[in-house]
Amino acid sequence: MSAGRDTGEDMAERRRANREASGWVILLQEDPEDHALRSEFDAWLDAKPVHRDAWAETQRISHVVRTMPPAHAHRWRRVKPSILPFLGRNNRRRAAHIFLGAAAACLAITVAPGVLLDLRADAIAGTGEMRSVELADGSKMILAPESAVAFDVSRGGERTVQLLRGRAWFDVAPDPDHPFQVVTDVTTTTVLGTAFEVRKGAGHQVSVAVRNGLVRMACDDQPDQTERLTAGEALDLRCAEQSAFRKDVDPARIAAWTDHQIIVSDRPVREVIDALRPWHSGLILTYGTGLDTRRVTGVYDTRQSREVLQALAQSHGLTVRNVTPWVTVITADQGDD
Numbered sequence: 001m002s003a004g005r006d007t008g009e010d011m012a013e014r015r016r017a018n019r020e021a022s023g024w025v026i027l028l029q030e031d032p033e034d035h036a037l038r039s040e041f042d043a044w045l046d047a048k049p050v051h052r053d054a055w056a057e058t059q060r061i062s063h064v065v066r067t068m069p070p071a072h073a074h075r076w077r078r079v080k081p082s083i084l085p086f087l088g089r090n091n092r093r094r095a096a097h098i099f100l101g102a103a104a105a106c107l108a109i110t111v112a113p114g115v116l117l118d119l120r121a122d123a124i125a126g127t128g129e130m131r132s133v134e135l136a137d138g139s140k141m142i143l144a145p146e147s148a149v150a151f152d153v154s155r156g157g158e159r160t161v162q163l164l165r166g167r168a169w170f171d172v173a174p175d176p177d178h179p180f181q182v183v184t185d186v187t188t189t190t191v192l193g194t195a196f197e198v199r200k201g202a203g204h205q206v207s208v209a210v211r212n213g214l215v216r217m218a219c220d221d222q223p224d225q226t227e228r229l230t231a232g233e234a235l236d237l238r239c240a241e242q243s244a245f246r247k248d249v250d251p252a253r254i255a256a257w258t259d260h261q262i263i264v265s266d267r268p269v270r271e272v273i274d275a276l277r278p279w280h281s282g283l284i285l286t287y288g289t290g291l292d293t294r295r296v297t298g299v300y301d302t303r304q305s306r307e308v309l310q311a312l313a314q315s316h317g318l319t320v321r322n323v324t325p326w327v328t329v330i331t332a333d334q335g336d337d
Contacts, residue, residue: 013048013050014050017048017050017051017054018054018057018058018321018323020051021054021058022323022324024041027041028041057321058323120148121148121149121150122149122150123141123151124143124147124148125144125145125166126145126146127145127278127280127281128145128281128302128303128305129145130145130257130258131143131147133149135151135161137155137156137173137178138155139153139159139170139172139173139180140171142255143166144167144169144278145166145279146165146278147163147166148164148166149161149162149163149164158178159175159178159180160180160181160182160183161181161183162183163198163200165200166199166200167199168182168198169196169197169258170197172192172193172194172195174193175192175193176192179192180192183220184206185204186206186220186239186240187218187237188217188218188220189208189215189216190216190217191213191215193213194210194214194215195210195213196211196229197211197254197255203238203240204239204240205238206236206239207235208234208235210234210254212231212251214228214229214230215228215230216228217229217237219237220239222242231251232250232251233246233249234246234248235247257302260301260302260303261299261301262275262276262300262302263300264297265297266295266296266297267295268292268293268295269296269312272296272312273312276308276309279303280328281305282326282328283328284328285327286331288330289332289333290317290318290331291318294317294332296315309330313330316332318332
């Protein structure tokens with residue numbers, strides 16, 4: 001560890017500078033032609049080296065937020081940035097850092113593709129929410145946060161669930177004459193009676209893990225090439241790449257999120273952060289190669305996402321910065337070890 005660790009006073013000064021820098025971003029955007037305001041900003045910037053450091057970091061973060069893809073639109077409520085011009089300068093300065101994340105998000109979010117998807121859904125779970133659904137055939141389903149499904153299930157008839165987004169846990173009622181199918185945009189998973197999890201990942205990756213029973217999985221464009229999974233097996237299937245990665249898993253760990261747990265064993269810290277995103281009531285931005293090289297083992301409570309992030313920061317030398325109540329930035333450079 002470095003011998004030059006910050007004191008409590010240094011850390012407080014850095015946090016204060018970060019808050020002030022966030023406020024200056026909004027003020028300068030609101031009045032770019034205000035020369036008096038620019039002079040005040042220049043004086044603040046020159047007052048202390050920590051101010052320049054905070055401003056440089058805030059500029060980097062602001063750029064990341066502005067260029068964030070609109071896929072995260074469902075995390076945000078619409079905020080009217082026009083409120084700021086009607087406030088006095090002193091009040092605006094106090095309020096500016098509150099609006100930083102919302103204003104930047106409004107610049108980035110011009111469309112909300114998730115809205116059309118949600119209109120197709122029969123059941124949706126929001127951020128930090130799990131939703132339980134009992135289907136007409138007696139099967140049970142639990143949606144993870146930020147997940148959506150459509151379904152056509154009847155007793156003694158059709159049994160199809162379409163996973164539109166996220167992940168879901170299924171406990172399927174046996175019916176040999178009517179197989180239960182979970183479909184995504186590229187795969188179909190078929191069962192007779194079992195308990196298993198299906199997750200849609202990035203790049204059309206679909207993952208299935210089986211706690212008990214038997215599951216058959218296939219890409220829709222290759223229906224004759226199937227993968228069979230039994231209890232304690234998991235499969236990551238990428239149809240476009242014609243690749244399948246099979247692994248053994250502890251059945252007790254499958255869908256641990258239904259018990260508000262994230263369980264990892266010697267995994268990159270980035271995986272824990274990514275697993276926390278659907279449970280966190282704001283946007284988490286990450287950068288730095290250290291998030292991929294530092295590895296963690298533990299059980300984490302999804303209901304305490306902010307506390308988990310702080311614990312990871314203390315244990316693994318991460319920097320966690322709350323730019324606004326809605327935006328958290330986590331950094332870990334390789335050279336910080």
